Amino acid sequence: MNKTKRLEILTRLRDDNPNPKSELEYTTPFELLVAVTLSAQATDVGVNKATRKLFPVANTPEAIVALGVEGLKEYIKTIGLFNSKANNVHKLSQILIDKHGSEVPQDREALEALPGVGRKTANVVLNCAFGWPTIAVDTHIFRVSNRTKFAMGKDVVAVEEKLEKVVPKAFKVDVHHWLILHGRYICTARKPKCGSCIIEDLCEFKEKTD
Template sequence: MKKADVQQFYQRLRDNNPAPTTELDYATPFQLLIAVILSAQATDVGVNKATARLFPAAPTPAAMLALGEAGVAEYIKTIGLYKTKARNVVATCRILIEQHGGEVPAEREALEALPGVGRKTANVVLNTAFGQPTIAVDTHIFRLGNRTGLAPGKTVLEVENKLLRVTPREFLKDAHHWLILHGRYVCKARKPDCAHCCVFDVCGFRGKSA
């Protein structure tokens, strides 16, 4: 995609949604971290239903740790892989308390050292909770980067690095949210909704159709 087209691409996404954010419900960086851990191979809607009960009962790392694996599992059993996730959540809370004073660290290395936290989860927390210009490449953004020609790559990391290079600085903070929402609701996997796409004319998708 040409530089001028990239500028238009992001400008239109911003015009359509000036203040994008995650669709996960949370009130603190800790709750965001837990919600993102739970969202692996699960929908945001499903996670929100579970955390609507979990977070009032355990809003802090100490309260979550006090629930224990069985207690956390009871709240999140409607989510896939809930037993493994409950184990990771409790282990993460223990580390937060013992190594970070009960606070969520704002450094990638520290985040990725937490159980259940990989690069994608760390990027979401760094961007959404701390405003850092990171882009978490999930299946939607990976598809979008390749399909549109914005940041083609064979691996998630390759797409992420290309997005960080080509995205103008003014759009970096919110790029993650614009791209994931566009991929989720417009540039969908099986049938992209090209007729309602605000970047139709600058998109490089060869199969696009109005």
């Protein structure tokens, strides 16, 4: 895909949704960190249902540690892999207290050193909580980037690196929101809704649907 097409795609996505937001519900960087950690192999809807009950009770590292692993499990047991996630959230909360003054660090290396936090989670936190121009590539973004030929790559890291190169600076803060929402609701996995797509004429996917 050429530069002109990419720019037009980004412009249309921006015009359609000028101020995109994560669909995870949070009010602080710590709440976001917990929500994103819980969202691995789970839906945002499912995570939000759990955190609506959890956060009024425990939304700080100290409160999570006081709640304990077993107490935390009671709030997140509807989420997949809740046992390991409860352990990770409890451990990362203690680390934030011990090493970071109970604050979520604005540092990729420090974030990725936390239990249950990988590159994608770190990217989401840096982007959504602190406004960094990071691009978190999940399955939706990986699919949309390859299917449209906007930024092709054989794995999520390759797609992230390609997006970093081809997305102009002015679009970088919001691009992962636009692509994830596009993949979640329009360019869906089994049958993309090409007839409802605002970038259909620019997309280079050959097997378009009606």
